[in-house]
Amino acid sequence: MTGLSLGEKLFIQGGIAQDLRTDGRKRLTYRPIYVETGVIPQASGSARVRFGGTDVIASVKAEIGRPNPMQPDKGKVMINVSCSPTAAPIFEGRGDEEVSAELTITLQRCLLGGKSGAGAGIDPTSLIVVEGKVCWDLYIDGLVISSDGNLLDALGAAIKAALSNTAIPQVQVAADTSGEDQPEVDISDEEFLQFDTSGIPIIITLTKVGRHYIADATMEEESQMSSAVSISINRKGHVCGLSKRGGAGLDHSVILDMITVARHVSEVLLNKLDSEISAAEAVENEL
Amino acid sequence: MEYVSPEGLRIDGRRPLEMRKLHAEMGVVAKADGSASFVMGNTKVIAAVYGPREVQNRSQQMSDQALVRCEYSMANFSTGDRMRKQKGDRRSTEISLVIRQTLEACILTHLMPRSQIDIYVQVLQADGGTRSACINAATLALADAAIPMRDIVTSCSAGYLNSTPLLDLNYVEDSAGGPDVTVGILPKMDKVTLLQMDSKLPIDIFENVMQLAIEGCKAVATYIQEILLENTKQLEYHRGV
Numbered sequence: 001m002t003g004l005s006l007g008e009k010l011f012i013q014g015g016i017a018q019d020l021r022t023d024g025r026k027r028l029t030y031r032p033i034y035v036e037t038g039v040i041p042q043a044s045g046s047a048r049v050r051f052g053g054t055d056v057i058a059s060v061k062a063e064i065g066r067p068n069p070m071q072p073d074k075g076k077v078m079i080n081v082s083c084s085p086t087a088a089p090i091f092e093g094r095g096d097e098e099v100s101a102e103l104t105i106t107l108q109r110c111l112l113g114g115k116s117g118a119g120a121g122i123d124p125t126s127l128i129v130v131e132g133k134v135c136w137d138l139y140i141d142g143l144v145i146s147s148d149g150n151l152l153d154a155l156g157a158a159i160k161a162a163l164s165n166t167a168i169p170q171v172q173v174a175a176d177t178s179g180e181d182q183p184e185v186d187i188s189d190e191e192f193l194q195f196d197t198s199g200i201p202i203i204i205t206l207t208k209v210g211r212h213y214i215a216d217a218t219m220e221e222e223s224q225m226s227s228a229v230s231i232s233i234n235r236k237g238h239v240c241g242l243s244k245r246g247g248a249g250l251d252h253s254v255i256l257d258m259i260t261v262a263r264h265v266s267e268v269l270l271n272k273l274d275s276e277i278s279a280a281e282a283v284e285n286e287l
Numbered sequence: 288m289e290y291v292s293p294e295g296l297r298i299d300g301r302r303p304l305e306m307r308k309l310h311a312e313m314g315v316v317a318k319a320d321g322s323a324s325f326v327m328g329n330t331k332v333i334a335a336v337y338g339p340r341e342v343q344n345r346s347q348q349m350s351d352q353a354l355v356r357c358e359y360s361m362a363n364f365s366t367g368d369r370m371r372k373q374k375g376d377r378r379s380t381e382i383s384l385v386i387r388q389t390l391e392a393c394i395l396t397h398l399m400p401r402s403q404i405d406i407y408v409q410v411l412q413a414d415g416g417t418r419s420a421c422i423n424a425a426t427l428a429l430a431d432a433a434i435p436m437r438d439i440v441t442s443c444s445a446g447y448l449n450s451t452p453l454l455d456l457n458y459v460e461d462s463a464g465g466p467d468v469t470v471g472i473l474p475k476m477d478k479v480t481l482l483q484m485d486s487k488l489p490i491d492i493f494e495n496v497m498q499l500a501i502e503g504c505k506a507v508a509t510y511i512q513e514i515l516l517e518n519t520k521q522l523e524y525h526r527g528v
Contacts, residue, residue, distance in 0.1 A: 043364050053317035059364035085407040086335035141363040146316040
């Protein structure tokens with residue numbers, strides 16, 4: 001997609017080796033982050049996040065559903081990502097399926113925890129209304145509008161922002177819930193609950209180019225990568241999920257080193273993101 | 288159901304001949320050659336243009352004019368109820384075709400032989416009139432990509448409910464079952480390039496409703512020209528002229 005000449009490739013690689021990238025950043029610096037919340041008024045919560053030329057929207061829709069009989073005490077969270085052809089002509093028609101599926105699976109791995117729901121960023125037990133009968137289903141949809149590398153981190157940040165923007169209506173359940181039938185629920189349109197989003201991890205992708213690795217790679221830099229590791233880290237500094245892309249093998253000591261670095265980067269990014277989210281919410285409330 | 292109250296107000300509080308609030312922005316997609324977003328009330332769309340560039344599929348190449356392609360897609364979260372629709376269903380294909388034909392008529396395709404122009408429209412939020420909003424966004428995106436055009440195309444819809452002609456229908460009014468007339472015009476040349484209607488209307492009322500939609504198009508055209516002028520001033524300023 002990005003047709004680079006040999007000179008350009010060497011320039012990118014050389015810049016990374018000298019800790020001065022083509023856009024003037026250091027290896028572990030992120031591009032400016034811009035957050036806007038409440039962009040989709042029809043959704044329960046939504047946010048648009050921009051990392052330089054990368055632009056993504058995440059929306060959260062809450063619907064009343066039935067819990068899985070195997071896990072009667074847990075609500076369901078679904079994540080789905082699609083790439084709009086506006087981002088790149090190759091996403092036209094079914095062209096986005098591969099990329100979208102990869103992003104979806106990685107986000108699920110990084111945000112939803114294991115099968116049991118342990119370690120999930122969103123506590124699935126908090127979505128229960130009546131155990132075994134009624135729960136909230138959260139549908140999280142991501143959409144890539146413009147792509148300039150590092151889609152995963154941007155989507156992770158957008159989902160976090162959308163969840164902090166999400167308001168779930170209070171539910172009144174009819175008194176008799178012991179029977180076999182589905183209990184009647186009354187959804188309030190005035191009172192809302194907010195999520196506790198402090199536990200939601202963010203995703204840091206470190207892209208290895210040459211002998212060094214960089215954070216927040218642009219599309220040109222991604223085209224020169226040998227491999228990339230995406231690590232999701234929460235506020236406490238715990239690693240919540242991990243995935244490696246790209247062909248080249250990595251020494252295990254390098255991976256451990258990357259995790260340590262990602263923890264440092266995550267602290268900075270989390271603080272920046274949290275302040276951006278609260279600024280965006282303040283702007284939204286003013287309107 | 289009552290779509291126009293006795294006081295003459297519609298469900299969303301507008302008067303019958305009133306449009307929803309318009310908002311447009313150019314250059315919203317950094318990587319595209321041209322892009323724009325267009326908002327009509329709660330309907331929100333983004334259009335991106337790639338090209339003119341080399342034809343990707345050689346067999347479609349034309350030696351005397353440019354190939355114009357268009358794809359319309361709706362985001363999963365764009366409608367009130369979440370949907371899980373496959374890309375490329377009948378409705379999207381039809382709208383893609385309509386947008387392509389409408390815009391192809393105004394692009395000077397003969398100036399760019401053997402090349403291809405891709406127009407992608409993405410609906411972020413649907414609340415009636417997505418077709419019109421997409422055409423308006425695409426016009427702006429084409430202008431942003433500096434593609435030669437005869438004129439801009441603008442579009443607007445009008446309907447007829449409770450014996451009242453209504454301008455710029457929203458989703459509730461659109462699904463009320465009354466006629467929905469979507470018109471696209473070339474404002475400078477004063478020509479209609481798109482005309483669609485479902486349901487039925489007596490011919491003398493149709494004339495009124497169509498005239499109303501054309502008035503709507505002209506209002507949109509005035510707004511789009513303002514945006515274009517503003518954008519050109521910005522460009523001039525950045526260039527330091």
